[in-house]
Amino acid sequence: MSARPAEAGKAAVTTTAAPAPGVPRAPLAPLVIETEGLTKRYPGDRLAVDGLDLRVPEGSVFGFLGPNGSGKTTTIRMLLGLITPSAGRARVLGGEMPGAGRRVLPHVGALIEGPALYGFLSGRDNLRRLDAADPTASRADRERRVSEALDRVGLAPAADRRARTYSLGMKQRLGLAAALLRPRRLLVLDEPTNGLDPQGMREIRVLVRALAAEGTTVFLSSHLLDEIEQVCDHVAVMAAGRLRAQGPVTELLAARAARVVVTTGDTEEATSVLGAHGVADVRQDGSDRLSGEPPAGLDPAALNAALVGAGVRVRAFGTEAITLEERFVELTGEGFDGGR
Ligand SMILES: Nc1ncnc2c1ncn2[C@@H]1O[C@H](COP(=O)(O)OP(=O)(O)OP(=O)(O)O)[C@@H](O)[C@H]1O
Numbered sequence: 001m002s003a004r005p006a007e008a009g010k011a012a013v014t015t016t017a018a019p020a021p022g023v024p025r026a027p028l029a030p031l032v033i034e035t036e037g038l039t040k041r042y043p044g045d046r047l048a049v050d051g052l053d054l055r056v057p058e059g060s061v062f063g064f065l066g067p068n069g070s071g072k073t074t075t076i077r078m079l080l081g082l083i084t085p086s087a088g089r090a091r092v093l094g095g096e097m098p099g100a101g102r103r104v105l106p107h108v109g110a111l112i113e114g115p116a117l118y119g120f121l122s123g124r125d126n127l128r129r130l131d132a133a134d135p136t137a138s139r140a141d142r143e144r145r146v147s148e149a150l151d152r153v154g155l156a157p158a159a160d161r162r163a164r165t166y167s168l169g170m171k172q173r174l175g176l177a178a179a180l181l182r183p184r185r186l187l188v189l190d191e192p193t194n195g196l197d198p199q200g201m202r203e204i205r206v207l208v209r210a211l212a213a214e215g216t217t218v219f220l221s222s223h224l225l226d227e228i229e230q231v232c233d234h235v236a237v238m239a240a241g242r243l244r245a246q247g248p249v250t251e252l253l254a255a256r257a258a259r260v261v262v263t264t265g266d267t268e269e270a271t272s273v274l275g276a277h278g279v280a281d282v283r284q285d286g287s288d289r290l291s292g293e294p295p296a297g298l299d300p301a302a303l304n305a306a307l308v309g310a311g312v313r314v315r316a317f318g319t320e321a322i323t324l325e326e327r328f329v330e331l332t333g334e335g336f337d338g339g340r
Contacts, residue, residue: 029057032186032217033079037088040074048074050241051088056219056234061212063228063249064221066238067332072221073112075238076190079219080110093185106136109179111172112190119164123155123174126163130178137182149177153207169200176207187211189220193227205231229324239332252327260300261291262307263316270312277303291320 033056040049049071056062066072077083079090081098090097095104117126127146131137137145150159153173158166163174172192179187189208193201208218208231222228228235229249236246245252260279264270265288274282274292282292294303304317 029059031091032056032058033062033090033092033219035075035079035088035090038075038078038085038090039087040071040078040083041086048241049078049085052243054236054243055246056217058217059212059215060234061208061218061220061232063232063235064219064238065225065228065235065328066221066223068223070223070238070332071241072223072238073190076110076112076188076219076221080105080108080112080188106182107185108188109176109182109184109186110188110190111175111179111192112188117163117171117174120162122160123163123166123170123177124150124159126174127177127181131181134181145181149180152180153177154203167200169196169203172196172200172204173207176204180211184216187216187218189218191221191223193222193224201227225325225328237328237331244331249324252324258319258321259291260294260303261289261316261318261320262312262314263289264307264312264314266312269310270307270314273307273310273312274303277306279303288315294319 033054035052035054038049038052038054039047041047052071052075054075064072064075074083078085079092079097081101084098092100093104093107095101097104118129121129124146127149128142131142131145132139147156147159150156153176155170155173155177158170163171166174176189176192192208193204196204205227208220212218212231218231220228220232233249234247235249235252237244237252260274262270262274267284267288267290270290271282271284274290277298278295279292279298280295282290284290294300300317300319304314307314307317
């Protein structure tokens with residue numbers, strides 16, 4: 001028998017890079033989602049998710065990023081016990097899914113593939129109906145719960161309009177209100193801003209941030225890098241059913257050296273000096289601008305001195321941090337729709 005949700009995941013920890021000697025390790029957050037070798041093979045031998053080891057720390061806003069078809073929805077369906085894995089295991093709030101679903105799922109709010117709403121009912125009546133379908137929700141408090149959930153997502157002014165008159169963003173927010181009818185430890189949102197205009201996207205982002213600030217862990221899938229950059233502190237990158245990287249966004253960027261950038265008219269000579277010092281992937285970005293990846297441990301100042309020493313007339317020299325977008329393209333081998 002696994003631990004109760006309230007105690008869930010206490011033994012599990014996130015793995016982070018080892019601290020420098022003498023630097024105390026930061027306390028590690030318990031995990032709210034942890035999978036091991038999670039795999040889904042659909043009939044016809046289509047491997048949608050392949051050996052996924054996912055670790056989602058409590059309190060994080062965790063971005064599950066990957067191009068369309070990379071296995072995000074399939075993973076979410078397995079996490080929520082909607083489909084059975086072909087292999088591996090998934091633990092959510094300390095409970096093994098799908099077996100622990102009854103105990104775990106009341107603590108998990110989910111929004112997948114758009115909310116199931118009745119267009120002819122008002123937003124408020126939709127929530128009343130959903131609340132009434134929850135056997136653990138007391139009737140006496142229903143009106144209060146429904147009003148609070150509508151307030152939460154900023155829909156109180158439109159609460160008594162029919163849902164079919166709502167914009168897509170309002171419908172998404174109503175779906176979120178449904179997920180928030182009771183307090184949740186974890187919110188799982190599958191592409192929550194899909195199809196929304198910039199205003200609708202902003203509304204969802206504000207809500208996600210507010211929920212995270214209250215301590216709810218938010219697991220959010222997206223194929224939009226922009227969205228992940230703006231709200232998430234942790235990220236996992238999927239491509240073709242496999243996990244390419246995961247961890248705090250800052251660590252993911254730090255794992256890769258900045259590029260050196262040299263501005264000079266002597267591009268040929270500079271290219272050969274850079275090459276001789278092990279700078280890889282040297283690119284000429286303009287008529288007088290070169291950039292490349294320095295080897296680990298190479299002091300940029302020494303490289304600058306070497307260029308000058310070789311007679312290269314250096315007009316500017318510096319390093320340039322890699323962007324999240326460049327890092328993800330590297331990890332997945334595919335471009336992302338930046339949503340810009
Ligand atoms: N029920 C199914 N039967 C067979 N193949 C499926 C099924 N559902 C998904 N797939 C396939 O599994 C792969 C992963 O799909 P999935 O929907 O999990 O990806 P995704 O990253 O969520 O993409 P999207 O954002 O487009 O939904 C795709 O190749 C998809 O065609």
